[in-house]
Each structure stands twice: as C-alpha cells, then as structure tokens.
Amino acid sequence: MRNFCKVIAAAAAVVLSVAAMSVEASAQTDTLSTSLDKGMTQEDINLVMSVFDGQQPYEIIGKADAFIQTGKTDEEKASLAYYIYRYYRESRIMGYDEISVYIADNYFLNGKYNLKDGNAMMEMKLFAETNRRSLIGMAAPELTLQDPAGNSVAVTSGDQDYTVLYFYDDECTSCIRTTPALMQYLTRNTAGINFTVYMIYVQDDRERWMSYIQKAMQPFSVPGNVRIIHLWDPEMTSDFVNKYGVISTPKLFLLDRSGVIIGRELTPLALSQVVEVHESQLTPTEMIFEQIFVPIANSADTTLVTKEIDTFFEDSKDNPEFFHELFYSLYQYLKTSASYTLQQGAAYLANKYIAGMPEMWETVTFTDTGESRGSVIRADFSSPSDFIDQTALAVLMFYRNPLDKPATDLELRTPQNKKFHIYDVRSRYTVLYFYNTDCALCRGVTEALAKMYKEYDRTDVEVVAIYTGKDKNWKNDVKENNPGWINLWDSKRKSGMFDKYDLIDVPAIYLLDEDKVTLAKDINPDVLSALLEYYLAPEEGAVTGVEE
Numbered sequence: 001m002r003n004f005c006k007v008i009a010a011a012a013a014v015v016l017s018v019a020a021m022s023v024e025a026s027a028q029t030d031t032l033s034t035s036l037d038k039g040m041t042q043e044d045i046n047l048v049m050s051v052f053d054g055q056q057p058y059e060i061i062g063k064a065d066a067f068i069q070t071g072k073t074d075e076e077k078a079s080l081a082y083y084i085y086r087y088y089r090e091s092r093i094m095g096y097d098e099i100s101v102y103i104a105d106n107y108f109l110n111g112k113y114n115l116k117d118g119n120a121m122m123e124m125k126l127f128a129e130t131n132r133r134s135l136i137g138m139a140a141p142e143l144t145l146q147d148p149a150g151n152s153v154a155v156t157s158g159d160q161d162y163t164v165l166y167f168y169d170d171e172c173t174s175c176i177r178t179t180p181a182l183m184q185y186l187t188r189n190t191a192g193i194n195f196t197v198y199m200i201y202v203q204d205d206r207e208r209w210m211s212y213i214q215k216a217m218q219p220f221s222v223p224g225n226v227r228i229i230h231l232w233d234p235e236m237t238s239d240f241v242n243k244y245g246v247i248s249t250p251k252l253f254l255l256d257r258s259g260v261i262i263g264r265e266l267t268p269l270a271l272s273q274v275v276e277v278h279e280s281q282l283t284p285t286e287m288i289f290e291q292i293f294v295p296i297a298n299s300a301d302t303t304l305v306t307k308e309i310d311t312f313f314e315d316s317k318d319n320p321e322f323f324h325e326l327f328y329s330l331y332q333y334l335k336t337s338a339s340y341t342l343q344q345g346a347a348y349l350a351n352k353y354i355a356g357m358p359e360m361w362e363t364v365t366f367t368d369t370g371e372s373r374g375s376v377i378r379a380d381f382s383s384p385s386d387f388i389d390q391t392a393l394a395v396l397m398f399y400r401n402p403l404d405k406p407a408t409d410l411e412l413r414t415p416q417n418k419k420f421h422i423y424d425v426r427s428r429y430t431v432l433y434f435y436n437t438d439c440a441l442c443r444g445v446t447e448a449l450a451k452m453y454k455e456y457d458r459t460d461v462e463v464v465a466i467y468t469g470k471d472k473n474w475k476n477d478v479k480e481n482n483p484g485w486i487n488l489w490d491s492k493r494k495s496g497m498f499d500k501y502d503l504i505d506v507p508a509i510y511l512l513d514e515d516k517v518t519l520a521k522d523i524n525p526d527v528l529s530a531l532l533e534y535y536l537a538p539e540e541g542a543v544t545g546v547e548e
Contacts, residue, residue: 040079041083042083042086048067049064049084049087049088053091053093057095057098057099057102057136060088060099061102064084064099064102064103067084068080068084068107074113077107077113078107078115081103081107081108081113082108082115082120084099085100085103085104088100089127094263094265094266094270094274095135095137097131097135098136098137100127100128100131101127101128101131101132101135104124104125104128105132108121108124109124109125109128126247130247133243133244134243134244134253134261135264136261136263137261137262138260138261139260140163140165140253140255140260140261141244142154142155143155143238143240143243144238145198145200145231145233145240146232147229147231148206148209148210148230155198156259157196157258157259158196159194159257159370160194160196160227160257160369161193161195161256161257162193162195162196162254162255162256162257162278163195163196163197163254163255163256163259164182164186164195164196164252164253164254164255164271165198165244165252165254165255166179166197166198166199166200166250166251166253167200167202167240167244167249167252168200168201168249168250169201169202169203169249170203170205170211170212171203174249174250175249175250178250178252178268179216179250180216180219180220181268181269182271183216183217183219184220184268185272186222186226186228187220187221187223189272190223190225190226190275191223191225192225193275194225194227194368194369195225195226195227196229197226197228197229198229198231199213199228199229199230199231200231200233201232202233202240202246203232204234204235204236206234213230252264252265252266252267252271253266254266254274254275256278257371285326289329289330292308293305293333293342293345296341297341298341299341302344302345305345305348306348309330309345309348309353312326313327313353320363321375322374324361324363324374324377325372325373325374325375327349327353327354328379329372331346331349331391334346335350343398346398347395347399350391350394351392351395354391354392355391355392355395358384358385358388361384363375363384364376364384364387366378366379366381366382366383366386366387367379398502400500400501400502401500401501401510401521403518403520403521406515406516406517407422407512407516407518408501409421409516410422410466410490410495410496411494411495412466412488412489412495413488413490413491414486414487415474415475415478415489420486420488422464422512422516423516425462425486426459426462427459427460427462428459428460428461428513428514428535428536429460429461429462429511429512429514429519429532429536430461430462430464430511430512430514430516431461431462431463431464431509431510431511431512431528432464432508433445433446433449433465433466433507433508433509434466434497434503434506434507434508435465435466435467435468435506435507435508436467436468437467437469437477438469445507445509445524445525446465449465449483449509449525452525452528452529453483453484454483456536462485462486463483463485464485464486464488465485465487465488466488466489466497467488468489468497468503470489472491474489502522509521509522509523509524509525509528511523511528511531511532513535519531519535
C-alpha cells in the first residue's frame with residue numbers, strides 16, 4: 001500500500017464510518033432531542049442557525065455560545081453544541097468550518113462535554129485536527145516538499161498576487177475532472193494577475209506522477225503570469241495531511257500575497273469567484289477616496305472635485321514616494337468612475353499634476369509584478385515618459401465629443417459606397433457603435449446590441465455601426481449578419497474619425513439625442529439599455545393611448 005494510503009488509513013476508516021454513523025447518529029440525535037424541554041431536533045437547530053448565514057464566523061460564534069447556554073443541564077447544552085457543530089460542519093458556506101472547529105475544541109475535545117457515540121467523537125476529533133491549522137484568515141502552514149529533480153522546495157506566497165495549493169492524486173476520478181478545469185481557468189482567465197501554482201502529488205509512484213503531469217499539462221499553454229511548480233512528498237515528512245486536512249483529494253487552497261488563506265475546499269469555479277471578489281475589493285486608500293468623492297460625484301460643479309485634488313497635492317508634494325502612490329491611485333480611481341464629474345476631475349489631475357509636472361515623476365519605477373508601494377508602481381508602462389505620454393493622450397481623447405455638446409459629424413460610406421453623414425439620422429436617439437470584426441469583445445457587444453435593436457422603433461432609436469477596419473470582407477459579414485441597422489465604414493480614411501473620436505480601443509458606444517448632442521460615451525450595452533429606458537419612458541401625466 002502506498003505511503004499516503006498508510007497515513008490516512010485510520011482517517012479513511014473514520015470517514016467511511018460516517019455513513020454507518022448516520023443511523024447511530026440519528027439515534028443519538030433522537031435521544032438528545034428528548035432531553036430538551038422544547039424537543040429541539042437537528043432540523044430545529046438548522047432553522048435557527050440559518051438565520052445567521054452570511055454573517056462573519058466570529059459574529060456567529062458569539063451567538064452560538066449564547067444559544068448553547070440556554071440549555072438547562074449539561075446534557076442539554078451538549079445536545080445544542082453538537083447540533084450546532086453538525087450544522088456548520090456540513091455548511092456549504094466557505095469559512096464556516098471555523099465555527100465547527102471552535103465548537104469541537106471548546107465544548108468536546110477539551111473534555112467539557114462528552115458524546116456517547118464513539119464514532120461521532122472520533123469524526124469530530126479528526127475533523128478538528130486536520131482543519132484547525134488551515135482555516136480562512138490563517139497564515140498558510142509551512143511546507144517543504146520535493147520537485148521532480150529531488151530538490152527541496154519551500155511552499156511560499158512570494159511576490160505573486162495569489163498562490164494556489166492543489167493537492168491531487170493520479171487515480172482520483174474527481175481530480176481527473178478538476179485538473180483540466182483548473183488549468184483552463186489559469187491559462188485563459190487570469191490576464192494581468194500573477195499566480196504561483198503548487199501542484200502537489202499526494203502519492204509516491206514517480207513514474208505514474210511523471211506520466212500524469214505530461215498528460216495533464218500537454219493541452220495547455222501556460223501564460224507568463226502563471227508559474228506552475230510540481231511537487232510531491234514521497235516519504236510523507238512534511239505532514240501536509242494534517243496541516244491542510246488532505247484526507248481526500250482534490251484539495252484546492254488559495255492564498256493572498258501575504259500567505260494568508262482566503263479560500264479552501266475550492267472548486268476551480270469557486271477559485272475564480274474568490275479571485276474576482278478579492279480583486280474587486282477596495283483598498284484602504286480607495287475607501288478614503290470613496291468617502292471624499294462619492295458625496296460630490298453627482299454634482300455638476302467640477303470645482304468641488306478639483307479643490308479636493310489640489311488639497312491632496314498640498315499634503316503630498318514634499319514626499320515624492322507618498323505623492324507617486326497617492327496620485328497614481330487617485331488618477332485611476334477618478335478615471336474609472338461612472339461619474340462624469342469625477343472623470344473630468346481625472347482629466348484635470350492628469351493635465352496639471354502628471355503631464356504638467358513631468359519632473360515629479362522622474363523617479364518612478366513601473367513593474368508588472370508585486371504591489372504599488374511608494375515610487376514603485378505596478379502598471380504597464382515602460383518608463384515615466386511613457387506613462388506621461390499615454391496619460392496626456394488619454395486626456396486628449398477624453399475631451400473629444402464631451403457630454404452635453406454636439407458630437408462631431410463624420411462623412412462615411414455605406415457598403416454600397418454611398419456617402420452617409422451621422423447627422424443624416426432622423427431618430428430621436430442615435431447610437432454610434434464603433435467596432436472591428438477582429439475584436440473578440442466586439443463580437444459579444446454586437447450580439448447584445450442586435451438583440452436590443454429589435455426592441456425599439458426606428459423613429460425612436462437608430463444604431464449606426466461603424467467598422468473601423470479596412471478589410472473588404474466586412475461587406476460580406478454585413479450581408480450575412482446584418483441586424484438591419486445602418487452600416488458604415490471609411491476604408492480610405494478620409495473622415496478623420498480617429499482624430500475626432502476616441503477610438504484607441506473598440507468597441508466604443510456613444511448615445512446622441514435628436515440634435516446629435518452627446519448624452520453618454522464609452523458605455524456598455526447594459527448602461528445603454530438603462531439610458532434608453534429612462535429617456536424613452538413616457539412623461540408623467542402624458543397620454544399613452546392605452547385604454548383602461
């Protein structure tokens with residue numbers, strides 16, 4: 001029998017006994033429930049504790065303690081504690097196993113209360129022992145394993161954004177499904193995020209391990225932002241079984257940059273969701289920005305924003321590292337805001353404190369790894385001058401066709417080579433959709449706009465789809481996939497659209513009113529749909545023609 005199997009043999013026996021335990025545990029549950037005056041059952045406890053689902057474990061622990069103390073005797077308290085343990089032991093909410101470990105340690109494993117069922121007590125002890133060191137929020141236990149060449153490798157979080165620990169077995173049917181799903185996520189959906197992935201083989205058959213690695217890795221092209229390290233522990237000296245609770249496979253853990261566990265018992269889908277949530281969380285600096293700028297985001301008075309920006313400068317100008325970190329973060333925050341007023345603030349900041357003060361940025365170092373700290377900024381710029389040039393260009397593009405101003409007219413050509421002006425559209429609202437057939441994102445946007453287009457009358461909404469490329473095959477595409485809207489292009493580049501509109505990136509969507517005043521720009525189909533619904537809603541008190 002393999003080493004891993006030897007180590008978990010006792011554990012496996014206990015785990016297998018859980019199924020048999022269900023009958024015994026049910027009998028015990030019935031016995032325990034009769035001891036309570038209110039006849040509380042596991043189902044009753046489940047109903048009570050479910051009220052707290054969604055709260056943090058530390059909040060629930062306090063409530064659980066208080067609930068357990070409502071028992072009139074030690075036997076009643078033990079019953080309540082065990083029921084609560086089971087509820088959180090079986091919870092599907094990530095992180096709630098911390099509550100089960102707490103109950104086990106503080107009510108049973110310390111001898112305070114006893115369980116009559118020996119198997120239940122053994123299962124509880126095994127669960128607590130193999131999980132208490134790898135709970136959410138804990139520093140990941142240290143491991144030193146071996147690579148295929150026999151070198152010792154310490155599992156660390158390093159300077160990566162995330163570290164993944166994946167424990168697997170080549171004979172595990174679930175692993176056979178999980179491994180390609182994990183690789184698919186890592187190789188296709190992690191752009192801009194740096195991962196170190198420790199793929200840890202839990203058996204001791206090197207030949208089978210090498211064969212598995214070759215088969216599992218061969219279909220995937222690993223991008224530069226993902227580093228995969230293959231490890232194993234044939235002599236079982238690292239104690240990974242107890243440190244990470246690996247009594248079955250697969251086991252997938254996610255660590256943050258500091259080596260803190262932020263995800264455990266994950267599937268590849270759950271891993272992607274945890275990363276997505278973690279990436280969307282505000283930093284402490286962004287929280288300060290929120291407090292200052294959200295209250296004035298809807299104001300038309302941009303001086304409120306510029307005054308705050310000027311104040312930030314006065315507070316940071318004498319400390320270059322503080323200035324760099326603060327103003328780069330502030331520019332990104334304002335630029336990506338949904339508020340046009342705050343976007344105008346970003347343009348003001350960029351003009352005055354970036355493009356207007358190049359000497360302030362000479363000592364900045366841009367990098368594609370690590371976190372932004374002081375004068376070391378994680379961003380895709382080759383140098384300070386590159387950053388300043390691109391920022392100045394972004395501001396120039398921002399001021400093209402500003403909101404509440406008439407959009408610049410363009411003379412373009414139809415697929416039949418007839419002249420057509422944007423201002424020729426006579427609908428109440430005009431949607432300008434700039435796209436390219438080679439753009440993968442454009443294909444999804446085109447599909448969404450095509451569905452939306454069918455919902456509106458042409459007198460209300462017209463879409464002008466403007467192809468930004470020069471490939472004549474575009475005409476064939478229009479013939480085969482034309483939703484019925486107006487299709488235009490400029491193969492000879494006579495319209496000057498690249499100088500008149502912000503077309504650095506496509507797709508680009510503009511919404512114009514009947515006078516061709518720009519109502520919105522750089523929006524997605526969802527925002528466009530919401531705006532059209534608002535603008536086309538019947539005015540209050542207007543006659544709609546609907547009979548009652």
